[in-house]
Amino acid sequence: MARIGVLIETNEKSVKPANFGVLTAARGEGNEIYAFVLEADAAAFQDGLKAYGVSKVIAVGASDGDFSKKPDLQAAALVAAMKNVEITALLTLSSTRGKDLLARMAAATHSGLALDCIGVDLDAGTCVKPYFAGKTEATLKLSGDLFLCAIRPNAIEETEAPCDITAETFTADVTDDGKLVIKEVKASGSAKVDLSEANVIVTGGRPIGSKENFSILEECANAMGGAVGASRVAVDSGFASHAMQVGQTGKIVSPKLYIGCGLSGSVQHFAGMKTSKVIVAINNDKDAPIFTKCDYGIVGDLFEVVPALTAALKK
Ligand SMILES: Cc1cc2nc3c(=O)[nH]c(=O)nc-3n(C[C@H](O)[C@H](O)[C@H](O)COP(=O)(O)OP(=O)(O)OC[C@H]3O[C@@H](n4cnc5c(N)ncnc54)[C@H](O)[C@@H]3O)c2cc1C
Structure with missing residues (x-):
């Protein structure tokens, strides 16, 4: 010992x-x-x-x-x-x-x-x-x-x-050499829960289509005390901040539950979240590659499925 x-x-x-x-x-x-x-x-x-x-x-x-x-x-x-x-x-x-x-x-x-x-x-x-x-x-x-x-x-x-x-x-008994002092720390984004440490993550991809539409994911994540993530395309399109990006060139996450909404299932995205305990995919294309890599798949329009899920969670 x-x-x-x-x-x-x-x-x-x-x-x-x-x-x-x-x-x-x-x-x-x-x-x-x-x-x-x-x-x-x-x-x-x-x-x-x-x-x-x-x-x-x-x-x-x-x-x-x-x-x-x-x-x-x-x-x-x-x-x-x-x-x-x-x-x-x-x-x-x-x-x-x-x-x-x-x-x-x-x-x-x-x-x-x-x-x-x-x-x-x-x-x-x-x-x-x-x-x-x-x-x-x-x-x-x-x-x-x-x-x-x-x-x-x-x-x-x-x-x-x-x-x-x-x-x-x-x-x-230590003394400061004065070489480094943090002057200011600014939080990026408004996330209540740190993406890297969240137990539940709801992530949006390209079809989210706008910054405003991310609010439906926020509402769903909030209902579970989780955080919101984004694919690189969603970030590059200006719908989400880089701090929210999951993947090879974003954050590496490992939540207990990962809900991907409108994600195709690219290797670069999976590089950042494949160690999630349970992966749920919501995609309107039944042949989307993400359905071969998830634990549970929902074929449907995310704009219908996510609000329905949030309503059920709130009940
Ligand atoms: C060097 C390199 C590094 C990269 N790093 C990252 C990274 O860190 N993170 C990352 O995410 N990507 C990264 N990428 C990009 C990656 O290759 C993909 O392009 C990207 O992940 C795809 O994003 P997406 O799944 O949101 O979009 P898409 O690939 O366009 O997929 C959108 C999916 O949504 C579905 N869909 C459309 N409308 C709806 C709807 N209404 N409801 C439900 N489903 C719908 C479609 O069927 C489709 O499957 C990297 C690429 C490279 C080359």
Whole structure:
């Protein structure tokens, strides 16, 4: 049994559900899990984490003061926090923030780094990462002082393993070199749910036809607490923002439910969503290629099927 660290992504004092798959991967065959949060109050996250085998949650801070806009300082503080509790392996979500922080930690410690992984074997010190738009998978052996691995959101099914949990604070004795400070963060789009971490995604393709028509998909996604995605054609046509694009040149997603509305089923689109647990296609052409790649297919006009589905969900 090893002691494994997991850097937790939080959202206004709650634990983002996408962390639970990462915690499940970290637990493996019974590893001891310490969760790190870059927040002031560790105790606030105990309830959200104890069901997933976390025995200790540590709020990491810096002696230099507020480091929320200083990613290099956060990375240095996390390295110090890991050393303090003798942890050499850290997993986190392969989100924008997770990838940024792990890369800084790897650079600072000359450690191996693997991002966007879909599996991990902590006993062997390896992880599995897809390449070439998901056509191949490589098993990577990481070297260096730390094992740093970011897991693709929703790639690993979460399972609960309740245990007793304690909370503590660790203030790292680190100082800022002043080279990098985040001045401003602007959210792209108005999505309430982050596409990469969503459990349900409703995606629109070319036939959506306009920005306004995306509202029918939004209504459907909202009814399930999900997010809205778009094909590249829909983005290139100006119907949706690039932040919503799913696929080889867009976001890689792995929700529990993916509903493709008016998508032909191109390989480039599937490169971004084929690891979805259940794929539903709505297409008015019964011979559309997407029907050979989905779990459930609905032959019909999306402008009739989607509002009917939303109405049924609202009931
Ligand atoms: C290098 C490269 C990278 C790419 N990267 C991406 C990427 O990241 N993401 C991506 O999506 N694409 C990507 N593409 C583009 C990709 O090849 C396809 O062109 C694109 O995915 C097709 O988008 P679509 O399914 O929305 O449109 P189409 O292929 O035009 O399909 C529309 C489908 O909607 C159906 N339909 C029409 N009207 C209705 C209706 N009223 N109701 C229901 N169904 C209807 C049609 O039968 C058709 O099957 C890339 C291409 C290249 C070359």
